[in-house]
Amino acid sequence: MANDSFLADAEWLRQRAMESLFDQFANLCDGVIVVDAEARIVWMNEQYPKKLGIADPAAAIGKPVETVIPNSLMRQVVDGGKPIMLDIMDFDDNSFVVMRLPLRDDGGRVVGAVGMVLFDDARQLAPVVSRYQQLRADLADAQKKLAEARRTKYTFASFVGATPVCAALKQEARRAARTVSPVLILGETGTGKELLAQAIHAASPRAGGPFVAVNIAAVPETLLEAEFFGVAPGAYTGADRHGRDGKFKLADGGTLFLDEIGDMSAALQAKLLRALQEREIEPVGSNRLTPVDVRIIAATSRDLIADVGGGRFRADLYYRLNVVTLNIPPLRERYGDLPALCEFLAENICRQLGLPPQNICAAVVERLWRHDWPGNVRELANVLERAMLMSEGDHLAVADLDRILPRPRTAQPPPPGPPTLGQTLADAERNAIRTALQNCGGNKAQAARFLGISRASLYEKIAALGV
Numbered sequence: 001m002a003n004d005s006f007l008a009d010a011e012w013l014r015q016r017a018m019e020s021l022f023d024q025f026a027n028l029c030d031g032v033i034v035v036d037a038e039a040r041i042v043w044m045n046e047q048y049p050k051k052l053g054i055a056d057p058a059a060a061i062g063k064p065v066e067t068v069i070p071n072s073l074m075r076q077v078v079d080g081g082k083p084i085m086l087d088i089m090d091f092d093d094n095s096f097v098v099m100r101l102p103l104r105d106d107g108g109r110v111v112g113a114v115g116m117v118l119f120d121d122a123r124q125l126a127p128v129v130s131r132y133q134q135l136r137a138d139l140a141d142a143q144k145k146l147a148e149a150r151r152t153k154y155t156f157a158s159f160v161g162a163t164p165v166c167a168a169l170k171q172e173a174r175r176a177a178r179t180v181s182p183v184l185i186l187g188e189t190g191t192g193k194e195l196l197a198q199a200i201h202a203a204s205p206r207a208g209g210p211f212v213a214v215n216i217a218a219v220p221e222t223l224l225e226a227e228f229f230g231v232a233p234g235a236y237t238g239a240d241r242h243g244r245d246g247k248f249k250l251a252d253g254g255t256l257f258l259d260e261i262g263d264m265s266a267a268l269q270a271k272l273l274r275a276l277q278e279r280e281i282e283p284v285g286s287n288r289l290t291p292v293d294v295r296i297i298a299a300t301s302r303d304l305i306a307d308v309g310g311g312r313f314r315a316d317l318y319y320r321l322n323v324v325t326l327n328i329p330p331l332r333e334r335y336g337d338l339p340a341l342c343e344f345l346a347e348n349i350c351r352q353l354g355l356p357p358q359n360i361c362a363a364v365v366e367r368l369w370r371h372d373w374p375g376n377v378r379e380l381a382n383v384l385e386r387a388m389l390m391s392e393g394d395h396l397a398v399a400d401l402d403r404i405l406p407r408p409r410t411a412q413p414p415p416p417g418p419p420t421l422g423q424t425l426a427d428a429e430r431n432a433i434r435t436a437l438q439n440c441g442g443n444k445a446q447a448a449r450f451l452g453i454s455r456a457s458l459y460e461k462i463a464a465l466g467v
Helices: 002-028 047-052 074-080 122-149 164-177 193-202 221-229 266-278 304-309 315-321 335-353 362-369 376-390 398-402 421-439 444-451 455-465
Strands: 031-036 041-044 084-091 094-104 110-119 183-186 211-215 255-259 295-300 324-327
Touching: 031 047, 031 074, 074 094, 074 110, 164 193, 164 324, 183 193, 193 211, 193 255, 193 295, 221 266, 266 315, 304 315, 335 362, 335 376, 362 398, 376 398, 421 444, 421 455, 444 455
Parallel strands: 183 295, 183 324, 211 255, 255 295
Antiparallel strands: 031 041, 031 110, 084 094, 094 110
């Protein structure tokens, strides 16, 4: 009995609240109108006819709402049963901020609609609109910065080297850039695998899309699946209620670079293989498949063939990735590129550290040649930076390197043999570029026109030839 009494009181209170709320809206709003299921006017408060300039409000009762208010959308609310929460309605020279809500009977059937004029001057919404526009501008700016962060920093011009082995590698990489097939980059640590991956992406049809890199060795095994495929909203305790996109989703339409692919566990190898074959992913905690369009470039310093033979790497995944294979030679196999690399790296280091330009003489290059470079180009950059910071002159000296490097190898550099055709052509190009730059006073744009090539081609040749 007490419960029945409470429910009756609650229903009476709800009805009173609804009536009171409507009465307050009718008094506070600049205009209120009610239409029936045929969109005919049933009632208007006193203010509304005055706002609209209706001389005889009683004559409007029973008429279709459009005949009295030409731009009204009340019929759309009645027919569709969906509210229009905020809109601007024009009437003659005035603009009203209005809200329209459907009215339903106890069975849920639409029996009419109510419209309210919230403001009689749309300019009163200016602070809200301004705040909304500011939020949109901030969102667009954040998206732009995120997109820029996912763009590549390197091109083929950044991969310095003119030796035959390096020239052949860049030619193969350029051919790979024209395709959408997976690429597997093999090479020792520090040889520039990610740099080459970025160059391939920048020269590919997907250059306008994102470039997303994942270092598998740097991500804990327990988090790799979520890192790759994302997390559904509320997938587990502590998960983001909005969910989180994985690297596959972030790279959609672009390139996903998987560094140190050889360190991936067997369980994740199977899931990665399925994602590559089916071109769809399943976020952690979700039962829905999401299609993705991603080009894969993988890299490793491990011997994947040996890992396949030893059962540490899936053979089917290896053959799925090994469509185009690029082998980056270690620095000890391309000592001919040392002068150009030193010049390129030294210029970048001086610019980043704010140091004056430092010259690198032939004696320094010869001393560098005597080192084995187990860390390859990355180690070379580290040695040059340390030596420049310790150097007291405007050029590096052999003594600066001796304080950093271990004792040199005793072998002497091999005597130069007869020049190959490639070396002869490279020397001719190098001399032509130097002459053009001298004649143009160092102006590279003029020098490019003088040589009959684009400025981008000139910059690439300058980096490749060590001009």
